[in-house]
Amino acid sequence: MTFGMSRITLDEGDPTRRAFGDALAEAGSDERIVVLDGDVNNSTYTMDFKDKYPERFFNVGIAESNLVGVAGGLAACGKIPVAASFSVFLLANAYDQIRMSVAFPNQNVKLVGTHAGISIGDDGPSQMGIEDVALACSLPGFTVIVPADAASTTAATHAMIERDGPTFLRCGRPKVPVVYDNGDSFEVGKANKVRDGDDVTIIANGIMVAMALDAAEGLATEGVEARVLDMHTVKPIDTAAIEQAAAETRGIVVAEEHLAWGALGAAVAMVVGEHHPTRMSFVNIGDTYATSGKPDQLLEKYGLTPDAIIDAARRVLKD
Amino acid sequence: MPQARTEERSAKEQIARQIRRNIVTSTTAAGSGHPSTSLSMVEVITQLFFGGVMRYDVKDPHNRERDRFVLSKGHGAPGLYAVLAEAGFFPVEDLATLRKLGSPLEGHPNMARLPGVEASTGSLGQGLSMGIGHALGARLDGLDYRVYVMTGDGEMEEGQVWEAIMYAGNHGIDNLTLIVDHNKYQQTAAVDEIQPLDPLDDKIKQFKWETTSIDGHSFDEVEKAFDWAVGIKGAPQAIVANTVKGKGVSLLDSEPGKWHGKPIPPEEEAKALEEIGA
Numbered sequence: 106m107t108f109g110m111s112r113i114t115l116d117e118g119d120p121t122r123r124a125f126g127d128a129l130a131e132a133g134s135d136e137r138i139v140v141l142d143g144d145v146n147n148s149t150y151t152m153d154f155k156d157k158y159p160e161r162f163f164n165v166g167i168a169e170s171n172l173v174g175v176a177g178g179l180a181a182c183g184k185i186p187v188a189a190s191f192s193v194f195l196l197a198n199a200y201d202q203i204r205m206s207v208a209f210p211n212q213n214v215k216l217v218g219t220h221a222g223i224s225i226g227d228d229g230p231s232q233m234g235i236e237d238v239a240l241a242c243s244l245p246g247f248t249v250i251v252p253a254d255a256a257s258t259t260a261a262t263h264a265m266i267e268r269d270g271p272t273f274l275r276c277g278r279p280k281v282p283v284v285y286d287n288g289d290s291f292e293v294g295k296a297n298k299v300r301d302g303d304d305v306t307i308i309a310n311g312i313m314v315a316m317a318l319d320a321a322e323g324l325a326t327e328g329v330e331a332r333v334l335d336m337h338t339v340k341p342i343d344t345a346a347i348e349q350a351a352a353e354t355r356g357i358v359v360a361e362e363h364l365a366w367g368a369l370g371a372a373v374a375m376v377v378g379e380h381h382p383t384r385m386s387f388v389n390i391g392d393t394y395a396t397s398g399k400p401d402q403l404l405e406k407y408g409l410t411p412d413a414i415i416d417a418a419r420r421v422l423k424d
Numbered sequence: 425m426p427q428a429r430t431e432e433r434s435a436k437e438q439i440a441r442q443i444r445r446n447i448v449t450s451t452t453a454a455g456s457g458h459p460s461t462s463l464s465m466v467e468v469i470t471q472l473f474f475g476g477v478m479r480y481d482v483k484d485p486h487n488r489e490r491d492r493f494v495l496s497k498g499h500g501a502p503g504l505y506a507v508l509a510e511a512g513f514f515p516v517e518d519l520a521t522l523r524k525l526g527s528p529l530e531g532h533p534n535m536a537r538l539p540g541v542e543a544s545t546g547s548l549g550q551g552l553s554m555g556i557g558h559a560l561g562a563r564l565d566g567l568d569y570r571v572y573v574m575t576g577d578g579e580m581e582e583g584q585v586w587e588a589i590m591y592a593g594n595h596g597i598d599n600l601t602l603i604v605d606h607n608k609y610q611q612t613a614a615v616d617e618i619q620p621l622d623p624l625d626d627k628i629k630q631f632k633w634e635t636t637s638i639d640g641h642s643f644d645e646v647e648k649a650f651d652w653a654v655g656i657k658g659a660p661q662a663i664v665a666n667t668v669k670g671k672g673v674s675l676l677d678s679e680p681g682k683w684h685g686k687p688i689p690p691e692e693e694a695k696a697l698e699e700i701g702a
């Protein structure tokens with residue numbers, strides 16, 4: 106699957122959910138880690154942890170509210186619960202349980218939502234987590250991480266477990282292009298500058314980082330040098346990197362595989378508005394549910410492509 | 425409203441074979457979807473739409489007086505679409521567009537796009553509540569239609585199902601029938617390994633429902649169960665349909681734990697269709 110003339114494909118690289126599952130099984134030697142499942146461990150890849158540490162694995166059934174509540178109780182006992190399901194079922198179905206058992210008492214629960222975004226494809230809109238980042242970001246005290254590829258998901262999984270506090274890690278279903286090598290630096294709360302440039306800045310996360318890099322190559326052929334920031338941590342957001350981008354380049358494009366309201370675009374705009382107003386434009390799913398279709402068709406249809414990012418950059422640069 | 429009634433046993437069996445066939449071909453063509461989930465529901469939905477149980481008018485699909493069928497286990501969409509097509513809500517050829525871009529036959533049912541779909545489902549646990557709303561609508565509007573809701577057995581783990589069961593029982597909502605497709609398996613394991621449910625009929629009965637437990641692949645028993653349900657006054661009715669996940673295709677029903685959410689590979693399709701006999 107390729108997008109127009111670009112080099113982005115969804116048939117290379119590992120899916121981020123797979124990288125999460127592998128990293129979780131690896132981290133599992135820490136006996137404080139317990140894993141909670143809602144009958145989807147073969148979709149989230151927590152099945153690898155289950156096979157290695159069955160006594161610390163709990164499949165509570167198709168019951169996300171109960172799943173999150175139980176995770177809260179385990180956290181209160183000093184365990185490190187990792188609760189994983191489809192991101193939409195976890196965040197949307199169990200939202201009040203997340204408020205009361207995790208966010209409000211500031212508990213050390215790790216929520217991992219897989220099958221985020223429209224790139225899940227055929228299964229259709231009921232299975233797509235496209236409001237999940239907004240929901241997670243609105244919870245006080247939460248850390249929200251949206252990694253770009255498999256290697257950074259591995260790093261994010263370990264980092265999430267090592268630091269204390271409630272966290273949401275967002276993973277996707279399909280294979281995603283490789284952006285990082287294993288071992289590349291990954292620091293929660295700190296954007297990665299994956300390409301330098303002084304004309305315009307593209308701030309992206311998740312699958313849109315590879316698209317942004319591709320768009321930047323396209324822009325370079327027009328003589329526009331784009332800086333690309335991988336803003337894998339949406340909350341807390343890297344204010345310094347955004348301020349610097351606003352000051353050093355002529356405008357900012359924010360690209361994410363999410364609805365328009367309340368996620369990365371909003372977070373960046375708050376920083377820009379308060380600290381260094383500049384021109385901005387936004388590439389996201391907009392304000393609509395998607396449909397069924399192949400992942401590449403949906404990304405094309407809903408405007409999540411390198412071309413859409415290039416257009417957005419042109420809008421920002423237009424005088 | 426015209427009432428589809430195909431009481432001839434052999435005609436119903438023929439329709440069931442046709443539905444099974446279309447479940448297999450549409451999911452294999454899509455390369456994804458849940459045939460085994462859909463195959464276990466075939467006799468029940470065939471009886472609902474072709475056994476004279478439900479009143480509906482495909483030319484007027486939103487008729488206020490129609491009976492409603494809510495597929496709460498939305499991943500059984502290929503089964504729902506196959507029966508709706510067979511009933512004439514849309515051309516049978518459209519089944520080939522399952523899950524394709526632009527098709528209203530999405531991976532999970534979307535009531536905003538496809539007539540005959542009474543609730544958008546796909547997040548498990550929610551259909552019975554929608555069904556109660558439809559049933560209360562009849563009371564408010566002084567209409568005598570009935571509402572049929574089908575859940576999965578794994579789906580019964582969702583708390584909302586029991587909130588709905590408690591409410592419908594306490595309020596004697598008797599134009600509501602729940603069918604649990606008790607096919608013994610969910611996504612990652614057997615229901616018994618995750619959350620044993622049985623005796624499910626007894627449990628639901630405790631919430632002031634009338635219940636019955638049947639062989640969900642026997643047209644005799646399915647037909648009797650719906651006749652029974654319609655006769656009950658003052659309480660909602662639950663039919664626990666004991667079924668086999670993947671019923672009718674040996675590749676699937678010989679190993680029901682292995683095929684959740686997996687289409688039949690193209691090279692196995694001919695054999696599956698031969699077994700179905702359509």
Ligand SMILES: Cc1ncc(C[n+]2csc(CCOP(=O)(O)OP(=O)(O)O)c2C)c(N)n1
Nearest residue numbers: 144461546547548576577578579609610611
């Ligand atoms: C709220 C929610 N959680 C998880 C899922 C993922 N999921 C889809 S089907 C399924 C298993 C359903 O089992 P069951 O209800 O027994 O249906 P069957 O396929 O056996 O008919 C799961 C866990 C979902 N669709 N919705």
Ligand SMILES: [Mg+2]
Nearest residue numbers: 577578609610
């Ligand atoms: Mg089942």
